[in-house]
Amino acid sequence: MGSKDATEMLAANAAGIARAAEILRNGGLVALPTETVYGLAARADSAEAVAKIYEAKGRPSNNPLIVHCADLRQAEELGQFAPATRAAAQLWPGPLTLVVPLMQGADIAARVTAGLPTIALRVPAHPIMHAVIEAAGVPVAAPSANRSETVSPTTADHVVATLNGRIDAVLDGGATACGLESTILAIREDGVGEILRPGPIAAEDLLRIGVALREGRSTTIEAPGQLSRHYSPGKPVRLNAQEAEADEFLIGYGDVEGDFCLSSGNLEEAASRLYAALHDAARSPEPRIAVAPIPHEGIGAAINDRLRRAATE
Template sequence: MITIRTRYYRIDPKVPNLTHIQEAAEILRKGGVVAFPTETVYGLGADGLNPEAVAKIFKAKGRPADNPLIMHVAQQKEIDLLAREIPPLAERMMELFWPGPLTLILPKSRCVPDIVTAGLDTVAVRMPAHPIALAFLKAARVPVAAPSANLSGRPSPTIGTHVLKDLAGKIDAVVDGGKTSVGLESTVLDLTSDPPVILRPGGVTLEQLQEVLGQVVLDPAIRGEYLIDGLVPRAPGMKYAHYAPRAKVFLVEGEPWQVALKMKELVEQHKAEGKRVGIICTEEMLFLCREMVPQPDHYETLGPGEDLGEVASRLYSALRNCDRYHLDVVFAQTFPENGIGVAIMNRLRKAASHRVIKA
């Protein structure tokens, strides 16, 4: 296997080094693959109009070829190149939510390679709200196809070192702009359906979209309401297991005190079997679990339970740390499904392969 020399650029988002950004953009324009920060997670970018460059993304990630990618742009006018039709509703969404964590599904133009859309007749597009991402996209001067910058199926990266852990030696460059702010991928909204359908929940919530659009539908796959094996993915992340550490993850559902008691029982059972056990929980749940005997091998706290934005921003790092501590099994509490809680639970269900224990 050929190892690529991965260049590393550390850039301060408050004072971006334009020379480094230009160098990274030049690598991409020449057919290379470059990881870059967005406000959601780190993306793994290639020239979206160059099928050979896009193929390198799939190879580096080990990503299935039937999983479509998102096209990233720096300016709204670039959408004219990618979509054969831009309905007034799409223009309204761009006006209100771009730049930001909202991806729109539109009818694709002929210039978008099939490898980007997995052969679908639609294309996913977004404009990220991150100063380094926007500067990089402007310098690239091409639409950039980019999924998350991790090995396929693993937790998405929210810091540059996550990218290096997964992809050093497999990609051409990493632009490290520090920690991402949202911490979960963008919301994917299909505007080719009537009413519009959320295919993936993310940083823009159902409630925010309903305020503008009125009726908006959540795709049943988001809550695992039907088996999705054999489906053709309509957006990134719909079909395959994602976000999972090597440990087996279980969700524990119920009232807080019930969850704490159930976790105590589960930790005792698995420790007796010689397994290394972890818990992912809020600060409040950690307080309830302090007297647990025996104690788990590791806790990952997600911040206060009432701050779901903080929970979202910490989630992927917590899942990645399960591998760092060599855990065999992990128990995670569940969260209310309102606001960004819908996206949090979507990611947790996928990380747990829909394994839920009722407390």
Template sequence: MTNTPMQILAPDAAGLTTAAGILRAGGLVAFGTETVYGLGADARNDTAVAGIYAAKGRPSFNPLIVHLSDLATAEQYCVFNDDARALAAAFWPGAMTLVLPLRQGAGISKLVTAGLDTLAIRVPDHKVARDFLEKFDGPVAAPSANPSGRISPTNADHVIAGLGDKIDAVIDGGPCGVGVESTIVSCVGKPAILRAGGIPAEAISACLGHPIAVPDDPDMPQSPGQLASHYAPKGQVRLNAQQIDPGETLLGFGAVDATLNLSPSGDLTEAAAHLFDCLHQLDAMGATRIAVSPIPDHGLGRAINDRLKRAAAPRD
């Protein structure tokens, strides 16, 4: 987010060019889709993605949906199997999100995937959104453009009222259609619906030629990232460390002497952007005991602490 006032951009060539430039510079742009307005950032830019969480006041790093202009672009970032191709052919562009294996070297921020090896993607059925995505020519992470916990926005005025002083621009693409969230389908292993949405299970089952697991099924896989220790590095983690014990590696925050530091200046947005990368670096170092400096438990600090608590949770 820059210090300049938020821009309200028209959905014309000039407005879309300006919006794409803001994203390339690491800014935040809200834009309409057929479901709701999304708050977009370059999905490859850690700091920009952290800015989404800061602007929304989002309490935890849930995996974000990445919006892409077409199937060919989507295949640059994910590995498709036969089921995924069938669903994409039938329902894209449209209100379906597919969870697929992340392609090696795709360059997507770990904040987008919440450190997982899967990616949630969709191709929206909205002319302005697709024109914007084509103009930007890259992956756009975009949860709903509203403060966390508030009603999802279905027009530009909703975005302005909720986030007007926290983002760089909104493309006024008019009102959304029905405003129903996308159906999320995991195609990792046996297809399963992770979130009900605008495309009913019956239509998905008909497309696949067999029934699909739905959220009411007791044996349906849970959404990624919900297990208590899901975000754990290989080493044991000790939180709120005021000093380092023998054999520990310090993951620091603020003005401390640490092997790795989330943010030497104590900036929570910077710390959020570095969190998952630092955990991966600790694994690469072979750290077996990890001490973590105290992190303030406000703003993005709540999200950082949520993931660190999961990382420190007892394991089976």
């Protein structure tokens, strides 16, 4: 992709929202804040606009995109919702992506689904993202706003670090709240769900609202975030470290103190700070990264999922 002029920085106000919506309607790319991470948005009904996402990110063509909708009604125009899927949609708006059969004749660019018979849909809770979708008048495809395989962005500065000059604009809404990408859930034909990517919505949250789940996860690429190597800070990562070795940047948690502390013991706080820690570690002079043990419960399962992928060579 040829270099653009410097990426335009937009404020989180009415003028910034209107400008972002205008760029999207015209087929451009805008990085937008969500409650999870910043997303690189393009109108999902334009093949040309969606192609720009893959080009700007250097994203593999077999990795599908999540489509962000204004509400359930708009999502139902693109995908087929079985009763069990509707039960899960109680958690919308929020950090939950549902993989559903693609609606026949849906006005969606083919590359969004990467040739699959399903589509990944989400209704975001972030007020700025929601306002831009409403103003643009179209659903938007929006993977994380970073170069492929690098650490996902939780601030506008993180976006600019890898995409400046490659996209049209960034709408700066401050640091994101959740700090991890959405949970991705597929409801199978028997009405039982499989979590394809853990995230802020934990299995316990889904069970609480009556969504049946089975153990195990599909090895077929059905949704974003299933590649074994992802979220890479560009340095070797050692997990479950109790202390740092001489050449390591230590990311601490709980009783393990480090160069960057995720939290003294709150997993939600740790999740919101994880990518900021990995960005700091990537910029540090130490050639390697170590990470303290993270409890594998609630959103801790999602944190460990991202760390495992970051540590994969």
